[in-house]
Amino acid sequence: MAPAPAETATARLARLLTMVPWLVNRQGIDLQRAADDLGVTVDQLEADLRLLFLCGYGQMPDELIEADWEGGRVFVGNADTIARPLRLGVDEAVTLIVGLRALREVPGLGERDAVDRALAKLEAAAGAAGAPADRVRAQMADGASPEMLADARRAIADHRRVHLRYLVPARDEATDRDVDPMRVVGIDGRWYLEGWCHRAEDTRLFRMDRVEELTVLDTDGTPPPQARERDLSEGTFRPAPDDVVVTLRLLPGAAWVADYYPVDSVEPVPADDGGGLVVRLRTPDTAWLRRLVRRLGGRGRVLEPADVVAAVRDDALAALAAYTAEGA
Amino acid sequence: MTSDPGPRPPSAAQVKTERLLNLVLVLLYARRPLPKAQIRGLVPQYGQSASTEAFERMFERDKDELRELGIPLVTEDIDAAWDDEPGYRIHQREYALPDIHFEPDELAVLGLASRTWAQASLAGPAAEALRKLRAAGVERDGDALIGIEPRLRTTEPAFDAVKDAVVRRVPVTFPYRRPEDTEATERRVQPWSLVSWRGRWYLNAWDEDRGAPRVFRLSRVAGPVRAAGRPGSFEVPEDHEPRMMVERADPPAAQPSPAVLRVRAGAGHALRRRARTVGEVDDDWSLLDVDYHDLDSFAEELAGYGADVVAEQPAELVDRVVERLRGTLAAHGGGEA
Numbered sequence: 001m002a003p004a005p006a007e008t009a010t011a012r013l014a015r016l017l018t019m020v021p022w023l024v025n026r027q028g029i030d031l032q033r034a035a036d037d038l039g040v041t042v043d044q045l046e047a048d049l050r051l052l053f054l055c056g057y058g059q060m061p062d063e064l065i066e067a068d069w070e071g072g073r074v075f076v077g078n079a080d081t082i083a084r085p086l087r088l089g090v091d092e093a094v095t096l097i098v099g100l101r102a103l104r105e106v107p108g109l110g111e112r113d114a115v116d117r118a119l120a121k122l123e124a125a126a127g128a129a130g131a132p133a134d135r136v137r138a139q140m141a142d143g144a145s146p147e148m149l150a151d152a153r154r155a156i157a158d159h160r161r162v163h164l165r166y167l168v169p170a171r172d173e174a175t176d177r178d179v180d181p182m183r184v185v186g187i188d189g190r191w192y193l194e195g196w197c198h199r200a201e202d203t204r205l206f207r208m209d210r211v212e213e214l215t216v217l218d219t220d221g222t223p224p225p226q227a228r229e230r231d232l233s234e235g236t237f238r239p240a241p242d243d244v245v246v247t248l249r250l251l252p253g254a255a256w257v258a259d260y261y262p263v264d265s266v267e268p269v270p271a272d273d274g275g276g277l278v279v280r281l282r283t284p285d286t287a288w289l290r291r292l293v294r295r296l297g298g299r300g301r302v303l304e305p306a307d308v309v310a311a312v313r314d315d316a317l318a319a320l321a322a323y324t325a326e327g328a
Numbered sequence: 329m330t331s332d333p334g335p336r337p338p339s340a341a342q343v344k345t346e347r348l349l350n351l352v353l354v355l356l357y358a359r360r361p362l363p364k365a366q367i368r369g370l371v372p373q374y375g376q377s378a379s380t381e382a383f384e385r386m387f388e389r390d391k392d393e394l395r396e397l398g399i400p401l402v403t404e405d406i407d408a409a410w411d412d413e414p415g416y417r418i419h420q421r422e423y424a425l426p427d428i429h430f431e432p433d434e435l436a437v438l439g440l441a442s443r444t445w446a447q448a449s450l451a452g453p454a455a456e457a458l459r460k461l462r463a464a465g466v467e468r469d470g471d472a473l474i475g476i477e478p479r480l481r482t483t484e485p486a487f488d489a490v491k492d493a494v495v496r497r498v499p500v501t502f503p504y505r506r507p508e509d510t511e512a513t514e515r516r517v518q519p520w521s522l523v524s525w526r527g528r529w530y531l532n533a534w535d536e537d538r539g540a541p542r543v544f545r546l547s548r549v550a551g552p553v554r555a556a557g558r559p560g561s562f563e564v565p566e567d568h569e570p571r572m573m574v575e576r577a578d579p580p581a582a583q584p585s586p587a588v589l590r591v592r593a594g595a596g597h598a599l600r601r602r603a604r605t606v607g608e609v610d611d612d613w614s615l616l617d618v619d620y621h622d623l624d625s626f627a628e629e630l631a632g633y634g635a636d637v638v639a640e641q642p643a644e645l646v647d648r649v650v651e652r653l654r655g656t657l658a659a660h661g662g663g664e665a
Contacts, residue, residue: 025464051346081353085424087423088425096441111437135494182475189525290634294632297651316660319653323653
């Protein structure tokens with residue numbers, strides 16, 4: 001196994017100071033389970049226990065921490081001085097307080113009462129470390145109706161299939177789909193329902209603000225075994241090998257596109273040449289891109305590929321025909 | 329620095345962890361402040377130092393590092409008899425997390441709050457905080473919150489530096505590029521607050537050069553964030569409302585105005601959804617009454633539909649849509665239509 005990036009001595013100390021009270025309150029816990037819950041490997045946990053064993057408030061045997069993991073069960077003793085965890089640090093307090101406050105605003109979350117109770121206790125325990133949380137605010141996501149979010153969660157809990165009427169504005173298309181729901185995810189400011197779509201025969205993410213109707217069906221909605229949750233750590237955009245690569249010149253005034261959509265590359269254009277940017281982006285669907293370019297009204301120009309350039313030109317001619325015919 | 333695992337000679341990092349842990353244990357156990365000489369005797373790793381000077385340098389660094397971790401190591405007078413020799417200790421009541429008990433449903437929402445940061449640069453502190461809160465309790469979580477996963481991401485490279493500046497109230501400078509600028513300009517600010525709104529992080533700050541509050545989008549910070557003052561060297565105004573300030577930076581919606589659109593059958597779904605009335609003209613076209621707030625952005629949206637949507641009224645809307653379509657045509661090698 002490749003070694004993880006080396007942990008600093010102080011980072012390890014901080015980890016040990018949390019680990020000891022955790023283990024003291026779980027005497028006899030299974031070694032593997034303790035490692036899993038503590039987020040370390042068994043090897044690491046054994047190394048940590050060996051280290052603890054050498055430490056104490058003095059060097060007489062009865063002053064040293066006792067650590068025993070023979071037979072795969074962990075016992076830690078004579079650790080009264082550090083039997084309580086260290087107070088929360090600022091980042092620790094801020095993340096949980098900001099997270100709880102954001103949860104309060106999640107539409108239709110039935111656990112709001114628990115959130116408020118947890119928040120009150122946490123703020124009291126954090127003391128001064130929690131104060132900067134007032135200067136960090138997070139809104140998880142919006143744009144979904146509370147009823148629909150609640151229905152989706154209920155369907156997931158009860159393993160029921162849902163029927164969606166779903167809009168895809170980028171393709172100006174409305175579809176009906178039966179979906180076995182897997183989870184509701186709020187990410188990058190939006191709520192999504194992820195589930196196995198029987199129409200696409202694949203897992204799909206549905207933006208909740210584009211779901212026109214959601215009906216919980218009286219049908220088992222357990223997703224098939226091949227259904228896999230998508231890794232969203234890189235966001236919801238998923239490039240595919242057969243995507244079309246489009247080069248787009250953005251004049252000043254259209255540069256927001258580079259901020260708004262995932263782009264492969266961005267190059268500024270010198271002011272002498274009109275300024276703005278040249279970006280490359282990938283899309284499985286040039287209809288979306290052609291729509292974007294029409295919206296930009298000349299402030300965005302497709303440089304490549306040539307067939308997309310021609311398609312944009314033809315689209316614009318066709319659209320203008322309706323007006324010139326009337327005006328004539 | 330890397331080391332072999334297992335019971336081989338301990339690495340320098342391991343020796344240092346042992347030394348720091350012993351120091352914490354000794355100072356927490358002490359009933360009164362301990363002088364340096366005594367600490368040297370109780371922490372075996374200090375005893376190995378070559379000289380008193382080497383020990384003292386090491387001890388000074390260790391004290392700083394423990395304080396960095398938030399460990400409340402204090403310096404106190406030992407007692408009158410010891411004159412000016414200071415002593416050191418850690419008070420248990422300052423050190424330990426207060427004794428709190430969480431109900432299972434409270435632990436469940438705390439878990440959810442912690443996992444919110446799972447894909448963010450603060451994932452580590454969020455997980456560690458939860459572990460501390462759970463350390464004392466042996467109860468299992470209540471019914472895990474089923475099926476809901478709110479996530480905050482922090483993809484902006486400037487996030488950590490700006491977060492630290494906000495949390496510690498440190499004035500900073502950074503290069504900032506607005507979308508319409510080719511060059512980034514250096515900004516000097518007092519960072520007031522950090523807000524995630526609609527999936528993006530924003531910094532609210534007092535802009536020292538402009539002498540006015542400004543909202544900065546973190547993704548537009550174009551280079552290193554540098555400290556330009558001491559922690560706590562400015563006050564955030566009492567009436568500062570982080571979320572309001574970001575939202576106000578977004579221009580408010582104007583009064584709605586009515587428009588009439590001709591929309592092709594089977595197209596314009598989002599417009600149909602918003603329409604006040606939808607009438608069928610013939611098999612191919614519907615007539616929609618739709619309200620809009622901003623003329624330009626509505627014209628932009630309609631141009632996006634191309635030949636599937638024709639703006640009928642008002643005339644100024646028709647003009648703007650046609651202007652966009654002509655612009656698109658001209659940019660892609662088409663002649664004047």
